[in-house]
Amino acid sequence: MAKEVIRVVAAVIEHDGRYLITQRNANAVLPMLWEFPGGRVEPGENESAALLREVRGRIGVEVIVGSKLGEHLHEYTTYQVQLTMYACKLPTEAHPHPVTVADLRWVTSREFLDYDFPPADEKTMSKLLGLVRN
Numbered sequence: 001m002a003k004e005v006i007r008v009v010a011a012v013i014e015h016d017g018r019y020l021i022t023q024r025n026a027n028a029v030l031p032m033l034w035e036f037p038g039g040r041v042e043p044g045e046n047e048s049a050a051l052l053r054e055v056r057g058r059i060g061v062e063v064i065v066g067s068k069l070g071e072h073l074h075e076y077t078t079y080q081v082q083l084t085m086y087a088c089k090l091p092t093e094a095h096p097h098p099v100t101v102a103d104l105r106w107v108t109s110r111e112f113l114d115y116d117f118p119p120a121d122e123k124t125m126s127k128l129l130g131l132v133r134n
Contacts, residue, residue, distance in 0.1 A: 004079045009051045011088040018106040034115040047118035059096040063088040081120045093132035
């Protein structure tokens, strides 16, 4: 029996050497973990449109979607997550704030190791940013 593949997109938003990460709600799947803002791609939707919709829904701002940074297929017990990360920028007047996330923070890549991320995000981040947990 083939596992369901869930397509997920994430925005890697960098500003002055810091990256925007968001915290999942307590009632979400993988509660209270940190991640790059984004979410599920709906059937028939392209990845850029999904990213714009999901980021706006989570942190209340439009992003400028840039190049694809990489993707990773992660096996969970009952499904697979195909996670694709995109470099994104915020328009100068944008002020992200938690809309449907518990919290958000701007952190340096070195500080990523202080936060707990879901396994799929962690694998992709290590690949992209060369970060490895001790």
